[in-house]
Amino acid sequence: MTLRAVATGVGHYLPERVVPNSEFESFLDTTDEWIRTRSGIERRHFAAEGETTSQMAIAAAKNALDMAGLQPDEIDAVVVATSTPDLTFPSVATMVQSGLGMTRGFAYDVQAVCAGFIFALTNANGLILSGQAERVLVIGAETFSRIMDWTDRSTCVLFGDGAGALVLEARTGSGTSQDRGILSCDLNSDGRYRDMLYVDGGVSTSGASGKLRMQGNPLFRQAVSKLTETAERALEKASLGSADVDWIVPHQANIRIIQGTAKKMGLPMEQVIVTVQDHGNTSAASIPLALSVGVQEGKIREGQLLVTEAIGGGLAWGSVVIRW
Numbered sequence: 001m002t003l004r005a006v007a008t009g010v011g012h013y014l015p016e017r018v019v020p021n022s023e024f025e026s027f028l029d030t031t032d033e034w035i036r037t038r039s040g041i042e043r044r045h046f047a048a049e050g051e052t053t054s055q056m057a058i059a060a061a062k063n064a065l066d067m068a069g070l071q072p073d074e075i076d077a078v079v080v081a082t083s084t085p086d087l088t089f090p091s092v093a094t095m096v097q098s099g100l101g102m103t104r105g106f107a108y109d110v111q112a113v114c115a116g117f118i119f120a121l122t123n124a125n126g127l128i129l130s131g132q133a134e135r136v137l138v139i140g141a142e143t144f145s146r147i148m149d150w151t152d153r154s155t156c157v158l159f160g161d162g163a164g165a166l167v168l169e170a171r172t173g174s175g176t177s178q179d180r181g182i183l184s185c186d187l188n189s190d191g192r193y194r195d196m197l198y199v200d201g202g203v204s205t206s207g208a209s210g211k212l213r214m215q216g217n218p219l220f221r222q223a224v225s226k227l228t229e230t231a232e233r234a235l236e237k238a239s240l241g242s243a244d245v246d247w248i249v250p251h252q253a254n255i256r257i258i259q260g261t262a263k264k265m266g267l268p269m270e271q272v273i274v275t276v277q278d279h280g281n282t283s284a285a286s287i288p289l290a291l292s293v294g295v296q297e298g299k300i301r302e303g304q305l306l307v308t309e310a311i312g313g314g315l316a317w318g319s320v321v322i323r324w
């Protein structure tokens, strides 16, 4: 018997305000056409004034708990992936814990920018396999609109806000790749690339939260090869290959990166969950948002094989293979 971390619930939350590309045309030298053709983004959601990362995380978590049929106090651990916390500390995860009315368990944040959910999921899997927790809430939640430079057309049109959550529960499997649950993980980072994507402020430097800076084109060139490599490595660790995959659930940064990765993996776009047109790049929230939308639309079904992959600031990148 092998212990497995099985997804039993998924949910998401998107802020009410939807911002179409055309809104940027009024204050930037850009067009709906440029944004659509270069990134695949058509609209994104922006948090309302006063709406925080933890509030969105709590809303997504409630939806995931509902689907799993669990009460908050049945959860042992909350792991939140975010780069845009409400405060420097305490963690968003502890705010989620209190917001859900949990009086037990433990909670902490993980920060690996757009790859954050992959790192959090790997971490939560480790908690379950090592017996630290039986039920873990894994959340990706971001308010990237708060770190945008609204005069920089090369970044501010790309990002959005939102949250997605997953409930993982310990179950026993047979130890084969037919088991439901997380089958393998692959994590990578390389700090030599840290200047490619960063925020120009922080606690021990400027004392302010800063604005996002990105060298989009060099990052774009890194993305497809690194994402394909990590997804293929994760599949190999589970003794699987691309032919076994039902769905790629990629980080939603740019449709051209998503298409390039699917092509390199030899899979058609019909087997890729795509939400970038509606959400933009929501950083650590993008994969759980895509999972939740994919389930809601009836695409992702129990027993199917999913490969998730993401790359972001650091650079940090990785992949998790899950049988749903």
Ligand code: ACO
Residues within 6 Å of the ligand: 029, 030, 031, 034, 035, 038, 039, 113, 114, 115, 153, 154, 155, 157, 197, 215, 216, 217, 218, 219, 220, 223, 253, 254, 257, 281, 283, 311, 312, 313
């Ligand atoms: N509207 C009009 N023109 C623009 C805009 C805009 N919004 N933004 C940039 N341009 C211009 C540039 O100034 C440039 O003009 P120039 O040729 O006169 O200098 C031209 O468009 C082309 O710019 P490129 O940067 O070469 O365009 P590219 O095809 O690379 O697309 C993009 C840019 C969309 C940013 C792409 O590079 C990309 O998606 N990069 C990767 C982003 C990513 O994956 N990030 C990782 C995750 S994010 C995270 O971790 C937080």
